[in-house]
Amino acid sequence: MVLTAYLSVLMGRRSAGLVALVRIHSWVALSGNASIGKCLASDSHFLDSFAVAAHCRTVKEIVLVLWEAPSSPWLKVNTDGSVIAGHAACGGLFRDSRGSFLSALCYNIGEASVYHSEVLAIILSMEHTSFHGWRNIWLESDSSSALLIISNSSLVPIMLRNRWHNTRSLGIQIISSHIFHEGNCSADRLANMGHTMQGSVWLNVLPSELHLDFFRDRLGLPNYRFP
Structure with missing residues (x-):
């Protein structure tokens, strides 16, 4: 019974952690896609992991x-x-x-x-x-x-x-x-x-x-x- 209770606690913590990660991922994706800020091309892989569309700078915008x-x-x-x-x-x-x-x-x-x-x-x-x-x-x-x-x-x-x-x-x-x-x-x-x-x-x-x-x-x- 002790082992069963311990495994239940672990599963509960893991489940709560996954829920938190999903929420964070969703919030980042929501705010990121609403942003009109510009990024570097090298940031694209990182943004893709959060399902955020990349808005890269173009040469004509550099003064x-x-x-x-x-x-x-x-x-x-x-x-x-x-x-x-x-x-x-x-x-x-x-x-x-x-x-x-x-x-x-x-x-x-x-x-x-x-x-x-x-x-x-x-x-x-x-x-x-x-x-x-x-x-x-x-x-x-x-x-x-x-x-x-x-x-x-x-x-x-x-x-x-x-x-x-x-x-x-x-x-x-x-x-x-x-x-x-x-x-x-x-x-x-x-x-x-x-x-x-x-x-x-x-x-x-x-x-x-x-x-x-x-x-x-x-x-x-x-x-x-x-x-």
Whole structure:
């Protein structure tokens, strides 16, 4: 009787385990087939085991992202903002028509939103431009919403509006463009570096952390944006 009871328990556990596996398989198949996400071709065998139809990426959906040097006398500054656990920082990288490093900035902002940090990066870049006596600046960011402040000042956060209007009166000629995050890696690294800084820091030497991304841009090597 003891052996019979033991075998019954084992069979019950096995049955419960099989039921759980069937349920998990069904849930994965249901959610997987409802998804519109893309996968790699190498994932097909794994998806087949769950009866999930594979939606593979196609070459035409992969976007080529290239950083473009400005034409003289324009200088380009790529900006970015970063927020980690509610703590914000921003950065900007200045380059000339040959893609050469001019200077860079990092700023530890404190508590702020991503949008605030993106806008402040643009304002700081304009102040830096005026300080060096430059007059033609090409602002580039991966935040299309932050770039809208150039044509619509009402989008500037209230705490930054006075500073924004002051920079607009500096007589700087401005053009702007949006670039995908994959082409804005140097500015992104500067923004992340800002979290380790105290206040605002101006850099006259290219940081070693930027070497790889910086020289990829200067050599015209592409980055890719996957769907």
